Amino acid sequence: MAECHPVGFQWVMEAKARGARIFHVDPRFTRTSALADRYLPIRAGSDIVLLGALINHVLQNGLDFREYVLAYTNAATIVSADFRDTEDLDGLFSGWDPETATYDPRSWAYAGTDEQPQGEHVEGGRRHAEAAGPESYGAGGAGAHPSPRTDPTLDHPRCVYQILKRHFARYTPELVERLCGIPSAAFAELAEAVTANSGRERTTAWVYSVGWTQHTVGAQYIRTASILQLLLGNMGRPGGGIMALRGHASIQGSTDIPTLFNILPGYLAMPHAHRHDDLNHYLELEGGETGFWGNRRSYLVSLLKAWWGEAATEDNDYCFGHLPRMTGDHGHYTTVMGQIDGTVKGYFVIGENPAVGSSGGRAQRLGLANLDWLVVRDLTLVETATFWRDGPELETGEMRTEDIGTEVFFLPAASHVEKEGTFTNTQRLLQWREKALDPPGDCRSDLWFYYHLGKLVRRRLSDDEIDRPVRELTWDYPEHGAHREPSAEAVLREINGVGPDGRALSSSTQLRADGSTACGCWIYCGVYADEVNQAARRRPRGEQDFVAPEWGWAWPANRRILYNRASADPEGRPWSERKAYVWWDAERGEWTGHDVPDCEIGKPPDYLPPEGARAQDALAGTDPFIMQSDGKGWLYAPSGMADGPMPAHYEPHESPVANILYGQRANPARRTFDRPESPYNRPGPLFPHVLTTYRLTEHHTAGGMSRPLAYLAELQPELFCEMDPRLAARLGLGNGDWATIVTSRTVLEARVLVTGRMRPLRVEGRVIHQIGLPYHWGWGGGGLVTGDVVNDLMPLVLDPNVYIQEGKAMTCDVRPGRRPRGRAMLDLLETYRHG
Amino acid sequence: MRTEGAAVPEAEAGFRSYYGKPVIKPPVWHEPHMPTYLYLGGMSGVSSSMAVMARLTGNHRLARTARLAAAAGAAVGAALLAAELGRPERFLNMLRVFKPTSPMSVGSWILAAQSGLSAAAASADLTGGLLPAAGGAPLLAAAGDAALLATGLTGPLTATYTAVLVADTAVPAWHEAYRELPFLFAGSAMAAAGAVAMLATPRAQAAPARAVAALGAAVETAAGTVMERRLGMVGRPYREGRAGRLMGTARMLTAGGGLLAAVAGRSRVLTALSGLALTAGSLCTRFGVLEAGRASAADPAYTIVPQRERLSAAS
């Protein structure tokens, strides 16, 4: 956190000064470790073992926050008798289909829920999984029975609590020592601190970044942490939670209002050709009828109204048919394969640099070279725009400029100060940026580009039926200034939504399913409440309390802590004075406190839903997790996950050690690409070391926004690899020397930083060396400093839930000296692929 | 200086440092400008003293040589100093303030006076010699003599202030030598001026110059020996590396040249040998001192070890 979010880290330092204890778990000793109270080195890719052992520690010793767990989680729920655990099936859950390499999750369901949809229609089912369906749970949960059978004594052998207990029983401190390389004394200290600092009076928070997500079991890493935090009563409470520290200014916004293939704004699933025929069918299958997600018809219809306006009517399903349909995975890496195979002809790359920033860069560049046309918009000439004249494949002779038929348009972009608009930060906070000045020369905002491109395209339309969705699209925004910049505020207002009177809505609860409201993104409804740009609010911090509700606007409904109903006990009283956040004011008959309560403000704690109630009315006054169909925090996910209802430790796709827990070595549901452009490392002694990648404070991602800046480039001018002194000595490498790092994908060279901050770990009785590589360099991109492309080393293998690549743990070999050039480099690579 | 391994090499040479990097900055002054200036300034200063004495003792031939040498040394020296500046066009800013705490400020005023006065003294002499019959000659000569007498004050200051200039720094080999350096520089300056006068004056009139040269050589040699002995570890840069070679050469040339000066008498060959040796010796000394300062600054040991010792002695 100190490395990649230094300014956010001030709050950790603040907490430390007030007595909080900071533990840092990382494959390397980083700047964060330096400031932590304790540093725990870990083998990259083994976090579920550590977290699972913490869960086991809690369950075996009865350290859970029982009142919280009983009231707010599904611990007491009874699971179907059909369910079989990985402990029974040697690393597989029940429902595994080896043919399609996917799970049928029906057996994971709660007991007695026979009425729920079957087969293809189950969330988490094959079609769902093959289109990264679980990602649509960014704003809510998958559907499940609203009031399943429970056993409040937690004794029932098939209740979630007991299942969890059995599932994690083998995740012991000894296992942590054997697989993670963390000494059991260090684990004991962590376990003691985490449990001692949870409960009524205290909370523990977890912070993670892509060190948890970029794995073939990434989503399950987060699930493991969620289970632990729910057991300890740390969710929905101040000082608790699991904080995802995201690495780009509006990467949260980029999933809320996604430019992602599988979701629509507000985490509504993109329709799937095989799952959804029409609007009703779609709504029936995507999510439960209970909980706030039960309102999804209002959300979707309002979105369709925002996009197709008058043309969207009840009779035509509100133009639901205008939406293109998925038939499977159309994600980033699959698209690249489509480029290589020639199905993708035109490509827009907007403020992104896949030629160096995406895994398996060689495949990326092969794809780019096989396009008809490519549009790149950026601040500088990034490598993606220039691969045809200076890409590494030219050096090896794999490509020749004159053979590349791709037509390339480079359009310079406006910077963040040359346009107005909102970023959504890592805490879901939308902040409006004022425009400081006009962009120079031909530089334009992306808003300008898409707005005017849309106008030009619409001018070229015919009466053809296929042009109807574009023809009928609402595409009329006020223009400003000499450049005819479209009004970003008008767009934000459309996102916020308007009611039947044409006035801006103030809350998503006002959305209607009858076409009388229009809203571009239901979770952002309220950002333009009262016709005021709420994201532009800048009330100084000194003039408001610690929640600072009048600085920007957080989705949903300006809530700063999600599920904060859980900060009060079932009766609505704060768990403790120290941790009071929101509470029920019986006199006024409403919820109150420091934050916007994350429940209906007038719903009393003793509210019990009547039979047959739907949406939020189906949730009791004690249900804090209002987006879930049962209002509970899920210790066990009966649906929605592509790779199991509970996390299990699997080795990374490429790992130097076997999985001693199960016969199943790696996540069986992980998504692989069997492609010659990007082969996998063969198991065995050829690739003996663990490789992990990361960022440095001084640079940003693949370097497009840092390498061209002298003040940043001079601070970390060259690609280096971090290596422990013992391995360096064995390889005869001195500090500052050159080393060559090899995977089946490529060979690269880096300067060596010999450092005791990298520690060899004793894993399964042998010493494992971990190599660390920051990935900020490339061959050009207007950079003042250059270096080999680290992402080229990575395998194309994805988490099955969200299709994120495994960039944090793989195997590699290290050789002393610089890498061979040209043809000789390919020859060396061949010896590793086939040698 | 980079050390293998990532951690700071601890107790490697009895002290700790930051990757062996220097603590202080080495002097930025360039060769040959600065050492040559030190030589010329010293030569000019002592030449002025000699000119005064020669004038007083009636040795006109020697007085003329010394006047010219003083003027030329000061002028060329000042030009070298200006060239040494990062912003030579701002040379006059040297006279913006008078700062007693700055040897360079004091020195600038001294050098301004010395170069002005010695130029006046020299030009009066030259004009007088060229225009013996001119009407204003006596007046001019008197003014020249007055200027000359004034250089009797500025000369010795010019010759020795430079020792304070280098000693008044954080460079251990210079600062710690502040007692001996003025004598070293004075001796070197005498040897230099004596040598120039020996070489440029008919040998019959050059006896005082030979004496000055011999005395200077003796003073320089003695001061150098005392300095290195007293400095101990901090004096190591004067004995090692390039500075050590320069200082060693200087020692030989100066001692040899001084001995020769004492016995040269009216021998043309010996005088020439002596004069050249002393000139070279004096130059070597100046280059050597500058180089020793640079080496002393570059190695953190010279900064850290004495300070550590001082601290342990105090505690």
Added chain:
Amino acid sequence: MAERMGFFTDTSVCIGCKACEVACKEWNQLPDDGFVFEATSYDNTGMLGASTWRHVAFIEQSRPVRVEGDEGSVDRWLMSSDVCKHCTHAACLDVCPTGALFRTEFDTVVVQSDICNGCGYCVPACPYGVIDRREGDGRAWKCTMCYDRQLGGLEPACAKACPTDSIQFGPLDELRERAEERVARLRADGHEEARLYGESPSDGVGGAGAFFLLLDEPEVYGLPPDPVVTTRDLPAMWRWAGAAALSMAGAVALAFLRGGALPNHQASVRGGTR
């Protein structure tokens, strides 16, 4: 004269992010320092200089750990942002011949770039190796404690940017009090090695306007353990130089009066006795 302002750099909370280095360069519009990989931990800046007025040092340390396979593992990574000390007795200011370096109303030491003629004297005079002459530009440069910003009531760029408040700016007296409390707290928490550096007015530079809380000996961070302003010895230097000057004059006189009398004197001046 306004109150004396200063920096307190608490290295115990420094995260080594180098925001101070960049914020300084952005505000003061300094050139880059070259793109050289130094292989000295995460430090590719090296030391303070004409174009680097804040420098973050990185020191990796290991204490003996008796765990198999853990020999030589780093368990302490010290980071510290160095800066000009703005000494009470500032050698650079003392020796500057032009008055380019002067003491401001905030009791800080600043170079006036329109005056400096690049004599370079301040460079070796500084006991901390802070100030340097910039190649090509020819003038000496160093931290001004953002004198221009202070004139507008703003805090220096580095202190403003510092994410963890490792760099604190304020009236020196207040900072000294705060630092004493901080060091006491750290020691109470078992960090016996915590110490202040440059805070004492009785040290060799009369106390620094920018002082530090360190977790090891100063030289480990590249700082001199016992710096002394060189001009403290200046009167003695002048005395020795005076003695040398007199000796020299005497020696010359001696050379003329004893060994060097002219054999044939047509001298018009009856010299030496006047």
Added chain:
Amino acid sequence: MPGSGWLARWPVIRQLKGEDPRGSAARSARTDALRPRTERADTVARSVCPYCAVGCGQLVYVQDGRVTQIEGDPDSPISRGRLCPKGSASKQLVTHPGRQTRVLHRRPYGTEWEPLDLDTAMEMIADRVVRTRRETWEQTCEGKVVRRTMGIAGLGGATLDNEENYLMKKLYTALGAIQIENQARI
């Protein structure tokens, strides 16, 4: 008052009149006139750092149509005016000389960039979008209506504004382009 010319300002003279040669006497006229350059800004925009997702507040100072300084916004409850090295380098991000400000075009099989007028480039891109969409239109797939093109794909960075992402998704979806991805996947 005696003299306001260079002689009176000559520090030696000021020194003789009792001013401190190490303090006030040494000050130059330029020094006397120093002020923070942010005071001369024509406008100050309240912005947000474009690097990571912490969302630190930034103040952008503009003078004579140029950004003269970007620094932290002390009012922000998130960042309290502080910035990391990247945030602190934001001015360089928007003003550095390597920034491209002109449209460039590379013909198929071309070996060099060629300049192109922005309006022409937009027309050309619109032509290609329409043409490729028609050529690769997929009405059905595996017997199901899909109404899409697999011929056009997009990849966006995560420094795009929400409003930009919104228009992108809206236009792409209407065009039937579904292979629309973002850094958020990566």
